[in-house]
Each structure stands twice: as structure tokens, then as C-alpha cells.
């Protein structure tokens with residue numbers, strides 16, 4: 132279960148940031164081996180403060196272990212022919228790091244493994260970086276035994292993922308806005324970690340794939356609305372509209388039944404370079420200026436809680452919304468949601484049934500890619516992780 136990971140305690144913040152700034156698949160810096168620890172040291176105090184405010188560390192390992200155990204239990208029932216299934220969290224920047232995990236696979240005598248990216252949408256800066264690290268650990272160093280590899284690299288429109296998001300959004304809307312007119316007026320802001328424009332323009336598929344997830348979730352919410360399971364029915368809206376003195380101009384003028392209005396927005400950009408926009412914070416302020424009163428924030432590109440949901444969304448954007456006069460709710464991260472965990476098991480079961488080593492889409496490098504490791508890694512995985520010619 133490949134992911135970036137997060138510091139489990141405050142002590143791990145510096146090594147986590149150092150590993151992140153050292154990652155040449157994520158960013159290229161001059162004199163990187165020297166600069167990375169220095170930048171990490173400079174950024175550590177403010178990041179330590181953020182992790183201290185969310186309970187002293189990232190909960191990502193706890194969630195990944197729980198998701199893995201639940202997924203494997205389901206898989207053992209669904210696919211006895213490949214049982215027992217076992218999940219190994221393997222993180223890019225925090226413990227358990229990819230390299231020692233590859234060593235454990237060897238010690239455990241594993242013969243068949245799936246590199247299962249836990250990022251639903253593919254970016255070379257996230258999934259690509261993790262796959263490159265697996266390749267470096269096993270393909271180049273050959274320190275992980277003789278494992279037959281395949282890859283699950285993207286699943287941003289899997290029906291189970293879409294269903295879990297749609298259910299979580301609908302529940303949040305229902306709970307946060309008991310009044311159907313107010314509820315219907317809430318703007319759904321799908322917020323994803325941004326990408327530098329340099330990466331987008333190289334042909335990285337992430338931005339388009341996140342948009343694909345958003346479309347699929349909105350389509351599902353539309354079906355739920357049509358079936359009367361959605362935000363508000365026509366009768367409900369008409370009844371509420373006739374007697375309502377709602378504070379939101381957009382709500383009282385236009386009570387259309389159906390899914391809510393929505394936008395895809397981007398968060399967490401760092402540094403002075405241009406990044407994909409519009410930025411989440413600016414959008415919250417902009418909506419307030421346009422007269423909107425209600426918004427719901429959906430973390431669409433990460434599967435468990437982390438500093439971006441718990442600190443940036445809840446603390447920072449919570450503050451922005453309050454200042455701007457927006458009543459904002461945050462949709463919970465997927466974490467151990469049963470529909471989501473079943474989706475993980477279903478993705479693996481289908482992958483095993485299909486017998487495909489890598490997806491066609493994974494084999495296509497970014498048209499602007501200049502990172503040779505990407506090409507070697509893809510070739511290596513397409514051969515099942517065997518006989519690398521490096």
C-alpha cells in the first residue's frame with residue numbers, strides 16, 4: 132500500500148521533510164543533497180506546530196494499517212484461491228519506508244506482490260515517485276528477493292470510491308443544513324493538493340484525473356437526487372421556499388432540485404513558482420463576495436486524514452470561511468468507511484482476475500518527461516519486476 136506517509140510523532144517531522152525535499156522525482160533543486168536537510172530544518176518548526184495542533188503526528192499509518200487489514204479480510208473471503216492476502220504499508224517519506232518494507236517482503240518469503248498506489252489519481256510526483264522507489268529498491272539493488280510484481284496505479288473513478296465520496300457528501304449536507312433550501316445552496320468545493328504548473332505542463336495526468344473523480348461523484352449525486360435520496364426534493368424545496376426567510380440570496384432565488392453547485396479547487400501550494408489554481412482559500416473568499424453563505428469542502432485526492440484535512444481544511448480554511456461569513460462544513464476523509472474499504476478489496480480482486488501487470492495508461496510517460504527512472508521503472512514493472520536491464 133504505497134503512499135507518501137506522514138510523521139507519526141513530532142520527532143519524525145524533520146526526517147519526513149528531509150526525505151521529501153531529497154526526492155528528485157518530486158522536485159529538482161540545485162545541490163539537493165546539501166540543500167534538502169537545510170530547507171527541512173528551516174520548515175520544521177512551523178510544520179511541527181501544525182502536527183502538534185492535530186494531536187502530535189499524522190494518523191496516516193494507523194489508517195493505512197486498519198484499511199489494509201479490513202481489505203485483506205474481505206479479499207480472503209472474495210478470493211480464497213489467492214488467500215492469505217497480506218497488506219504492507221510502504222511510505223515514501225516516513226516509516227515504514229519502502230526500502231525496509233521490501234526487505235521484509237524478502238524475509239517473509241513473498242512471491243507475488245501488487246504495488247497498490249493509495250493515491251486514487253495518478254501523478255508522477257506521488258504514485259510515480261513511489262513506484263520509482265520500489266524499482267530502485269528491488270530493480271536496481273535486487274535486495275527484495277524474487278517477487279512477481281504487478282501494479283494498481285489509478286482508480287479515481289472506481290464506483291466504490293465514487294459511492295463512498297457521494298455518501299459522505301450527502302450525509303454531511305443533510306447533517307449540517309437541516310433546512311433543505313439552505314442545504315441546496317451549499318457549494319461543494321472539491322479540494323485537491325495543487326501541482327506546480329511546470330509539472331502540469333509536462334503532461335502529468337493528475338489534474339485531469341482529479342477532475343474525472345469530481346465528475347463521477349457529481350454524476351452519482353445527481354442520480355441520488357433524482358431517486359429522492361439527494362439534497363432536497365421538489366416538494367421539499369417548494370414547501371421550504373414558500374415559508375423560508377433564508378439568509379442566502381442564492382438559495383432563496385433559485386431552489387432547483389438536484390445536485391448542488393460545485394467547483395474543483397486546489398490547496399497547499401508551496402514556494403514562489405506558479406501552481407495550479409484556483410486556490411481553495413481564494414475561492415472561499417470569492418464565493419462570500421458573490422453572496423454565497425454555505426459551502427462544503429471535500430478532500431478528493433487523499434484517502435485518509437492528514438495535515439491537509441486536519442490542519443489546512445479544518446483550522447486554516449475554517450478560519451478563512453468564518454472571517455468571510457461562510458458557513459462551511461468539511462466532509463470526513465474516507466479513512467475506514469466500509470464502502471471505501473470494500474472498494475479497495477474490489478480493486479485488488481479485479482486486478483488479480485484480469486491478470487494485467489500494468490495499465491496501458493501507466494506505460495505512457497508524460498510527453499515532457501526527462502526523468503529516465505520513469506521509463507526504466509515502467510519497463511521493469513511491465514516485466515513483472517524481473518530481469519531488469521539496468
Ligand SMILES: C=CC1=C(C)c2cc3[nH]c(cc4nc(cc5[nH]c(cc1n2)c(C)c5CCC(=O)O)C(CCC(=O)O)=C4C)c(C)c3C=C
Pocket residue numbers: 135136137138151157158174178189250254256257324325326327330337401432433437438439
Ligand atoms: C495527491 C496529493 C499530492 C500531490 C499531487 C503533491 C504534489 C507535490 N507536493 C509538493 C511539495 C510538498 N508537499 C508537502 C506535503 C504534502 N503533500 C501532500 C500531497 C500531495 N503532494 C500531502 C498530503 C502533504 C502533507 C503530508 C501530511 O502529513 O499531511 C510538503 C511539506 C509540507 C510543507 O513544507 O509545506 C511539500 C514541500 C510538490 C513540490 C508537489 C509536486 C511536484
Ligand code: FES
Pocket residue numbers: 255259333335495496497500501502505506
Ligand atoms: S515525469 Fe511523468 S513519466 Fe516521468
Ligand SMILES: [Fe+2]
Pocket residue numbers: 324
Ligand atoms: Fe505535496
